[in-house]
Amino acid sequence: MIVHILLLYMRHIAEAMVSVIAFSMLFHAPKKEWIACGISGTIGWVIYCILHDLGCSLILCNFAATTGLTLFSRWMAAYRQAPVSVFLVPGIFPLVPGAGIYYTAYYFFMENPVKGSERLFDTMAAAGSITVGIIFGSFLITGVLQRFHIHRAGSAGKS
Amino acid sequence: MNPEIPFVEHLPAERPEHVGVMQLSAFMGELLLKNGGEIYRVQDTLNRIIDACGFPNHSVYVLSNGIFITINEGMPDACSAVRYVKLGNLHLNNIARLNQVSRDICDGRIGRDEAYRRLQEIEKPIPDRKLSMALCCGFGCGGFSVLFGGSLRDGITAFLVGIVLKLVLYELDERQHITRFPTFILASFFLTLVSALCMLTGFPDHFDLIVIGSIMPLVPGYSLTTSIRDFFNGDYLSGLIHLIDALLVAFSIAVGVGICIKLISFMGGRFVL
Numbered sequence: 001m002i003v004h005i006l007l008l009y010m011r012h013i014a015e016a017m018v019s020v021i022a023f024s025m026l027f028h029a030p031k032k033e034w035i036a037c038g039i040s041g042t043i044g045w046v047i048y049c050i051l052h053d054l055g056c057s058l059i060l061c062n063f064a065a066t067t068g069l070t071l072f073s074r075w076m077a078a079y080r081q082a083p084v085s086v087f088l089v090p091g092i093f094p095l096v097p098g099a100g101i102y103y104t105a106y107y108f109f110m111e112n113p114v115k116g117s118e119r120l121f122d123t124m125a126a127a128g129s130i131t132v133g134i135i136f137g138s139f140l141i142t143g144v145l146q147r148f149h150i151h152r153a154g155s156a157g158k159s
Numbered sequence: 160m161n162p163e164i165p166f167v168e169h170l171p172a173e174r175p176e177h178v179g180v181m182q183l184s185a186f187m188g189e190l191l192l193k194n195g196g197e198i199y200r201v202q203d204t205l206n207r208i209i210d211a212c213g214f215p216n217h218s219v220y221v222l223s224n225g226i227f228i229t230i231n232e233g234m235p236d237a238c239s240a241v242r243y244v245k246l247g248n249l250h251l252n253n254i255a256r257l258n259q260v261s262r263d264i265c266d267g268r269i270g271r272d273e274a275y276r277r278l279q280e281i282e283k284p285i286p287d288r289k290l291s292m293a294l295c296c297g298f299g300c301g302g303f304s305v306l307f308g309g310s311l312r313d314g315i316t317a318f319l320v321g322i323v324l325k326l327v328l329y330e331l332d333e334r335q336h337i338t339r340f341p342t343f344i345l346a347s348f349f350l351t352l353v354s355a356l357c358m359l360t361g362f363p364d365h366f367d368l369i370v371i372g373s374i375m376p377l378v379p380g381y382s383l384t385t386s387i388r389d390f391f392n393g394d395y396l397s398g399l400i401h402l403i404d405a406l407l408v409a410f411s412i413a414v415g416v417g418i419c420i421k422l423i424s425f426m427g428g429r430f431v432l
Binding site: 012015016018019020022023024025026027028029030031033045081082083085086088089090092093094096097098099101102103104105106108109110127130131134135138139 | 195262296374381
């Protein structure tokens with residue numbers, strides 16, 4: 001099934017990988033973590049696309065995608081001993097509502113406040129669900145990591 | 160760090176040891192905040208460093224743009240430090256390197272002099288290779304424009320717009336008197352203008368997708384995530400500071416793009432939109 005999904009979303013995966021890696025370079029991510037940053041962004045975007053194709057709402061898509069991506073980032077941070085921001089910040093980029101900001105500005109400046117407010121609400125909802133997704137993901141993985149004692153005892157980089 | 164304050168370790172030996180520890184940790188915290196570390200992490204790191212240097216009687220309080228440290232409170236040799244830190248740009252590599260330094264201090268692998276030397280090394284800004292950074296920005300913008308449903312032609316146009324955008328951002332960075340929000344307004348105005356000019360050539364297909372792809376480097380994803388994680392860790396004040404920053408940046412992008420679209424439509428460029 002995973003192979004099937006990979007084939008189906010090949011184009012999305014390739015595009016998300018290229019753009020997220022380019023952005024992680026732009027924000028000076030460490031060289032050896034570039035691939036992991038790209039994978040983190042790709043996971044988020046693929047979950048988003050799959051749920052979107054299944055007909056889920058914008059809020060659910062963003063929430064599930066961010067949760068998945070946060071789980072991956074936290075796991076990666078514990079595994080590679082790097083701060084979690086390195087994986088989380090580039091990974092979140094495909095989901096951040098840039099399109100929402102554009103359309104909100106467009107409709108408000110083109111004097112169509114009805115559509116503008118609609119878009120504004122969508123943008124806020126997307127940002128909100130990303131928020132809740134990160135919090136939920138952090139909450140989940142903190143419990144899991146503590147349960148299995150994956151944290152190194154007494155280390156400075158508690159991620 | 161303020162250049163007039165020499166590192167205490169290199170002064171005559173009458174300065175007590177804990178002042179050196181305090182300055183080391185204040186320097187560490189300042190660098191972490193400047194490069195975009197989250198509050199909980201900074202506070203945790205400083206506590207661990209001071210603990211590892213053998214001073215259990217301490218208190219650390221960190222805000223988005225300030226650090227307060229006290230060691231040996233209530234004793235005759237009490238000392239404290241207050242640092243003001245400006246909100247800086249995100250630099251993931253520096254955060255990773257600082258993380259490594261703090262691990263090494265806490266595990267006892269390096270002494271304080273060595274740690275201080277490494278912090279100074281991190282503080283030195285490495286000038287960006289502007290052209291390769293512009294290319295990265297271009298690839299990112301082009302990729303996102305295609306990712307959000309644009310055609311290959313849109314992607315190529317967004318690639319060019321992204322390169323121009325990064326060069327404009329560098330140009331704006333060099334002018335010290337232009338503050339944060341005008342920078343975002345001007346940059347988003349420019350990118351919309353360049354996209355509109357590209358539309359005039361008739362090569363790309365969708366104006367909106369090009370602009371959406373190109374505003375991605377400006378969109379406040381980092382402020383948003385940091386603010387959420389501050390809230391999650393209970394640092395509400397710092398979370399609010401970052402949240403307001405994210406909202407204002409989003410607002411300035413919208414204003415920049417909107418003004419340009421309005422201008423274009425005034426000049427009768429409806430066919431572009």
